[in-house]
Amino acid sequence: MIYENISTVFWDFDGVIKDSVNVKTQAFIKLFQFKGASVTERVREHHEANGGMSRFDKIPIYLNWAGVKFTKVMLNQYCERFSQLVLQSVIEAPWVSGAENFIRSNPHQQTFVLVTATPQNEIETILNALELKKCFSEVFGSPTRKDDAIRMILTSRGLDPSECLMIGDARADLEAAEKNQVPFLLRRHETNANIFSDYTGTSVKDFNTL
Numbered sequence: 001m002i003y004e005n006i007s008t009v010f011w012d013f014d015g016v017i018k019d020s021v022n023v024k025t026q027a028f029i030k031l032f033q034f035k036g037a038s039v040t041e042r043v044r045e046h047h048e049a050n051g052g053m054s055r056f057d058k059i060p061i062y063l064n065w066a067g068v069k070f071t072k073v074m075l076n077q078y079c080e081r082f083s084q085l086v087l088q089s090v091i092e093a094p095w096v097s098g099a100e101n102f103i104r105s106n107p108h109q110q111t112f113v114l115v116t117a118t119p120q121n122e123i124e125t126i127l128n129a130l131e132l133k134k135c136f137s138e139v140f141g142s143p144t145r146k147d148d149a150i151r152m153i154l155t156s157r158g159l160d161p162s163e164c165l166m167i168g169d170a171r172a173d174l175e176a177a178e179k180n181q182v183p184f185l186l187r188r189h190e191t192n193a194n195i196f197s198d199y200t201g202t203s204v205k206d207f208n209t210l
Contacts, residue, residue: 004108008157008164010150010177011136013116013123015051015169016187017103020086020093024055025191027085028062031078035066048191052172054117054142055082083122091129096187098207103135114139115149115166115176146176154180171195 015021028047029040043062050058059078063070070078103112112135116123120141127133140149154161166177169187177184186196186203196203204210 006108006110006163006165006183008111008113008153008159010113010115010153010164010166010182011103012052012146012166012168012170012173012187013114013118013126014090015096015189015191016167017096017099017132018090018093019096019189020090021048021051021169021189021191023086023089023093027082027089028058030085031059031082032062032066039066049195050172051170051192051195052117052146052168052176053170055079055119056142083119087122087125091126096206098210100132102207102210103132106135112136113149113153115144115146116140117142117146117172120144146172147179150176150180150182154182174199 011017014024025044025047028043032040032043042065046061047058056079059082060070060075063075063078106112114123114127114136118126118141120139123139123141124133127136127139133139138153140146150166153159154164161181162183164182165185166173166182167185167187168174168177169189169192174184174186184201186199186201188196188203188205
């Protein structure tokens with residue numbers, strides 16, 4: 001299997017380790033439901049099409065769609081409300097089948113690095129609650145971009161990109177891998193089916209057979 005020749009694996013979190021994509025979809029909808037179905041449907045479509053994009057980039061877009069003139073303070077308040085809505089729900093979300101066992105057992109003794117659009121302090125809180133942080137040699141959350149995180153690891157550790165792997169479920173994950181010439185493994189699910197309808201690379205639905 002592809003994993004046996006890989007020294008370092010870059011993991012996304014939502015939709016790859018935890019089946020938590022819908023948790024964040026519902027949180028965005030709840031934040032903007034005061035503007036009605038036309039805005040929340042637009043928000044949902046954009047969020048699902050841009051899974052690897054940070055909330056700090058999404059929420060200003062959605063506030064503009066809602067016709068809200070916002071200040072930096074207001075933007076921070078929306079981001080904090082979003083965090084409150086999703087934190088415990090992500091912790092309690094179901095695991096992607098096989099992911100927990102694969103990460104905890106690390107059968108090929110690889111280096112695991114987490115790269116996610118979730119804010120740094122929030123992802124660390126989640127990992128600590130799940131007792132998963134020790135499984136990763138490095139954890140990168142927002143505001144560090146995924147492509148920058150991968151590049152920093154490749155450079156600092158002198159890694160050959162061909163001996164690494166990025167596992168993700170969003171276009172941003174694929175693009176981060178491609179920018180660094182790192183092979184990509186897509187985790188397919190219902191939410192990203194249309195986004196990756198033309199994808200012909202390696203993919204899995206779960207991690208039970210790796």
